[in-house]
Amino acid sequence: MATVASTGTLRTKGAFDERIRREVRVFQSPVTRYGAVLLTVLAVVLPLSTADSFLLSLGITVGFFSIAAIGLNVLNGYAGQINMGQPFFLAIGAYTAVGFGSIMNLPLPVWLLAVVVIGAVSGMLVAPLALRLKGVYQIVLSLGLIFIGQYIFVNWTDLTGGVSGRKAPLNLSVGTLDFAALQLGGMGYSYQQGLFMLVWLFVALCMFLVHLLMKSPGGRHIVALRDAELAARVAGINPARSMFGAYAISSAMGALGGAFYVAQLRFVSPEQFNLGMGLTFIIIVTVGGLATAWGPVVGSLVICAIPVLASRYAEYIPFLKANSSTPDGTWGIPVGQFPVVVYGVLLVLILMFEPRGLTHLIKVFALWATRPLHRRSAVAGTTEGNA
Amino acid sequence: MMDTFVQILISGIALGFLYALVSLSFVVLLKATGHFNLLPGSFVLLGAYALFQFHKNFGIEFWISLLLAILVVTALGLAIQYVIFQRIERTADQHAAGLAILLVSIGLLSLSQATAVSSWGAEVLLLGDPWGLSTLRLGAINIPVRDIWVIILSVVVLLVFWLVIQHTRVGVGMRALASDSQAAYVQGISPRKVAPVAWLMSAAAAVIAGVLMATEAGGGLRPTLDVVAFTALPALILGGIRSLPGCVAGGLVLGVLQQLANGYAPAALGQQFATVLPWIIMIVVLLVRPSGLFATREFRRA
Numbered sequence: 001m002a003t004v005a006s007t008g009t010l011r012t013k014g015a016f017d018e019r020i021r022r023e024v025r026v027f028q029s030p031v032t033r034y035g036a037v038l039l040t041v042l043a044v045v046l047p048l049s050t051a052d053s054f055l056l057s058l059g060i061t062v063g064f065f066s067i068a069a070i071g072l073n074v075l076n077g078y079a080g081q082i083n084m085g086q087p088f089f090l091a092i093g094a095y096t097a098v099g100f101g102s103i104m105n106l107p108l109p110v111w112l113l114a115v116v117v118i119g120a121v122s123g124m125l126v127a128p129l130a131l132r133l134k135g136v137y138q139i140v141l142s143l144g145l146i147f148i149g150q151y152i153f154v155n156w157t158d159l160t161g162g163v164s165g166r167k168a169p170l171n172l173s174v175g176t177l178d179f180a181a182l183q184l185g186g187m188g189y190s191y192q193q194g195l196f197m198l199v200w201l202f203v204a205l206c207m208f209l210v211h212l213l214m215k216s217p218g219g220r221h222i223v224a225l226r227d228a229e230l231a232a233r234v235a236g237i238n239p240a241r242s243m244f245g246a247y248a249i250s251s252a253m254g255a256l257g258g259a260f261y262v263a264q265l266r267f268v269s270p271e272q273f274n275l276g277m278g279l280t281f282i283i284i285v286t287v288g289g290l291a292t293a294w295g296p297v298v299g300s301l302v303i304c305a306i307p308v309l310a311s312r313y314a315e316y317i318p319f320l321k322a323n324s325s326t327p328d329g330t331w332g333i334p335v336g337q338f339p340v341v342v343y344g345v346l347l348v349l350i351l352m353f354e355p356r357g358l359t360h361l362i363k364v365f366a367l368w369a370t371r372p373l374h375r376r377s378a379v380a381g382t383t384e385g386n387a
Numbered sequence: 388m389m390d391t392f393v394q395i396l397i398s399g400i401a402l403g404f405l406y407a408l409v410s411l412s413f414v415v416l417l418k419a420t421g422h423f424n425l426l427p428g429s430f431v432l433l434g435a436y437a438l439f440q441f442h443k444n445f446g447i448e449f450w451i452s453l454l455l456a457i458l459v460v461t462a463l464g465l466a467i468q469y470v471i472f473q474r475i476e477r478t479a480d481q482h483a484a485g486l487a488i489l490l491v492s493i494g495l496l497s498l499s500q501a502t503a504v505s506s507w508g509a510e511v512l513l514l515g516d517p518w519g520l521s522t523l524r525l526g527a528i529n530i531p532v533r534d535i536w537v538i539i540l541s542v543v544v545l546l547v548f549w550l551v552i553q554h555t556r557v558g559v560g561m562r563a564l565a566s567d568s569q570a571a572y573v574q575g576i577s578p579r580k581v582a583p584v585a586w587l588m589s590a591a592a593a594v595i596a597g598v599l600m601a602t603e604a605g606g607g608l609r610p611t612l613d614v615v616a617f618t619a620l621p622a623l624i625l626g627g628i629r630s631l632p633g634c635v636a637g638g639l640v641l642g643v644l645q646q647l648a649n650g651y652a653p654a655a656l657g658q659q660f661a662t663v664l665p666w667i668i669m670i671v672v673l674l675v676r677p678s679g680l681f682a683t684r685e686f687r688r689a
Contacts, residue, residue: 082486133673136423136628139489140620141673144666155657163658275614279493286490333505340501347494351487352474 024215031366036204043200047193048184054308056192057264062297062304063199064260069284069296070206071253076282077291078214079246080226081130082138085145086254086281087273092122092149093255094262094273095159101170101259103159108174112259119255120248127247131240146278153270165269168262172198199260203297206253211293213249222246223291283343287350289357298358302346307339314338390527395650396643401534403642404541407635408596409619410626411548412589414634418565419585420472422485424492426464427593428613429499434460434594435514435601435608436503443515453598461590465583467495496613503610511607519603533604540595545635548588552631557584565629618662621669641665 027033047056072086096118101111126145130138153160160166172179172194179194213219221242224232233239262268280303288299310317314335333341354361412427434456441452475487518533552558560581563571568578593616600615601608622641626633641664648661 080486082489129670129674135485136417137624137673139423140624141670143617143620144669147663147666148670151657151659151663154659275617279497282490282493283497333501334509337501337504340497341505344494344496344498344501347497348471348491351491351494352471355479355483355487 026212026215036208040201040204043204044197047196048189051190051193053190053192056196058305058308059196060192060199060260060264062300063196063203064257064264065281065284065300065304066203066257066297067199067206067260068254068257069281069288069300070203070210071250071257072281073285073288073290073292073296074210074213074222074246074253075250076285077295078219078226079222079243081243081246082135083130083142083250084139084278084282085126085142085149086250087275087277088145088149089119089122089251089254090258090261090277091153091270091273092251093119093258094268095153095156096255097170097259097262098166098168098268099159102168102262105171108172108179111171112256115255115259116252119258120252122255123247123249123251124244126251127244130247131243143275143278146273146275149273150270153273160268160270163269163271165267165271167266168268169266170259170263172263195260195263199263202256202260206256207293207297210249214293218242218245280343283347287343287346287358289359290355292357292359294362295357295359298362302358303339303343306342310338310342311335391650393528394530395646397528397530398534399643399646400639401537401642402646403622403639404537404635405596405599405638406619406622406642407638408541408544408592408599409616410623410634410638411545411631412593412596413620413623414628414631415548415585415589415592417628418561419582419589420468420488421568422472422488424488425496425617426467426492427589428616429492429496430460430464430590430593431597431600431616432503432610432613433463433499434590435597435612436507438594438598439507439512439514439601439608443512449515449517453595456598457587457591457594460594461583461587464586464590468582468586500610500613507608507610509610511609513603514598514601514608516598516602531604533599533602537599540599544592544595545631548592549631551584551588557581561585618665621665624669625672641668644668 022028027036046059050056068086068090071089072083075081075083093115096115097111100106100114101108130141133141154163172191179198180191182189182194182197214223221232221237222245224235224237225239225242229239258273261272284299284303285296286299287302288297289295317338350357409427409431412430413423416427417423437456437459438449438452441447441455442449445452447455471491472488475491476484479487516533518531518536521532522529523532523535550558552561557580560571560576561584563574563576564578564581572578596619597612597616599605600612619638622634622638624637625641626635626637645661645664648664652660
């Protein structure tokens with residue numbers, strides 16, 4: 001690598017080219033490059049190869065949680081704001097989807113566009129209020145959003161069916177292609193298989209979008225504002241404009257997640273978008289790793305898989321007992337509470353010992369596991385350099 | 388007509404004092420640790436269940452159980468402070484530490500909820516409080532005895548807090564640390580001596596509020612008490628977060644308004660209007676006066 005010349009005059013032209021090029025590269029290493037390609041292929045192949053509804057529904061759940069968490073990660077991770085009100089935006093997306101995709105029965109691209117646009121607009125409406133506030137005030141405001149959202153949706157009975165909720169089958173067709181009953185090469189596929197594909201294609205899209213965005217000037221402005229607001233402003237960054245963008249992206253992806261939530265359950269009730277869900281999202285982005293591309297997906301995978309696996313393999317886990325409302329004298333964690341315990345312990349341990357999250361741990365482990373390979377390539381690299 | 392109004396007013400004042408106690412717990416903790424966290428939610432929950440354990444399962448006198456519950460929760464809080472919070476403060480920088488401590492408190496909140504459900508079951512329990520559902524008749528007005536005790540206990544707690552903060556060495560130290568920790572260190576005020584008292588105060592306010600919320604007239608002992616505690620957060624904002632009288636005033640205003648809405652709001656405003664009213668008021672206040680209604684002049688939104 002070229003270095004600053006030592007001839008007395010400071011020549012920096014071209015000195016940082018290599019560093020900058022490495023920094024702006026979309027994939028930092030071959031592992032992530034081929035990993036991303038592999039996962040995109042899996043998103044299509046996996047649902048076609050299995051019809052196990054347990055796996056598929058778990059996959060879809062992880063998918064829509066990932067989409068909303070990728071959005072939240074922009075705000076909580078890259079932008080350093082604190083938003084616990086992501087369920088509010090999920091609810092907005094869910095009911096937009098119900099309105100356009102179920103009641104008006106419009107095709108998929110139309111209601112998806114509506115979901116994204118209305119989600120982004122709602123985020124931009126909240127942003128001016130949230131950006132005036134810092135710390136405690138911002139946290140409490142975002143909690144308030146959840147309660148106000150529930151009030152609005154409980155009382156908007158025409159759209160939401162009130163407290164008891166409503167059935168909401170969504171229209172998943174694009175022209176002749178209907179993801180609800182997919183026909184590929186003469187083979188018919190189930191609703192869940194089609195939805196799985198759709199959701200994970202959007203997960204890939206959102207991940208890629210956020211990843212690219214964070215390498216663009218706009219994304220760098222956001223990170224700069226997080227790390228040193230005063231310095232960033234001195235350098236000519238407009239805080240309001242950058243943060244508005246962050247809010248819009250975050251809420252649009254939250255809304256998208258909410259829309260797929262409805263598509264998965266085909267039922268929606270305002271009670272689902274509660275404080276507990278807000279805490280779950282906070283846990284997902286933190287456990288996965290704040291401000292990392294893979295963090296939200298890893299976090300969703302862990303957090304969504306735990307309850308399902310716990311209830312499936314309850315008898316092999318010590319200290320677990322069946323759900324019952326009455327205390328039966330024995331001390332044990334009810335199956336329904338086990339995931340809550342794991343979330344709590346995970347969150348506390350991660351923050352105490354590895355604030356960079358699971359993604360970082362995985363990276364460290366992967367580096368350790370592939371050590372021999374690296375050594376060889378490093379040796380190859382030096383011989384090449386000498387030649 | 389007048390009688391119902393007075394009844395609603397009294398229940399509103401009682402509710403307001405509960406809000407004041409919970410938001411006081413948040414404020415004292417914020418001052419003691421320097422970071423906002425949601426631990427008072429778990430204090431409310433665990434305190435009420437600890438009292439249930441001492442009073443119903445061990446058969447200890449109600450008031451002694453209350454004291455024991457406060458001590459247990461304080462010990463728990465101090466353990467969290469020394470084991471978790473201080474570690475995070477050592478390793479992370481200021482901004483990251485604030486976020487990390489908030490997130491840890493969310494984790495601990497889930498853990499305390501799971502503990503409550505695992506140990507005592509998920510259904511509503513009777514606390515066995517001395518007041519039950521009995522009411523006091525004054526002419527045509529029925530006042531629940533529990534509401535009267537809510538008001539009495541809260542006023543006593545608030546008076547004690549005020550005396551401690553204004554007129555004791557520890558209280559002066561606490562205020563000094565909160566306003567300028569560097570200067571306070573230099574003056575020889577040790578956070579190690581102040582912290583236990585602050586945690587005791589926070590725990591006492593939260594546990595008393597929790598127990599009063601868990602009484603029979605308050606709806607019984609249930610694992611969702613910590614979420615009920617969060618409804619006090621608008622009072623915290625309304626009072627402008629740093630001031631003790633602000634908390635009380637904010638709590639009382641919201642409590643009375645909420646109960647009035649419960650009694651008189653027209654059906655056109657929809658279901659759950661009374662529940663959401665404090666949050667709406669809070670947002671309006673944040674729009675108009677971000678520093679709270681009772682904030683001091685030099686206050687900054689920090």
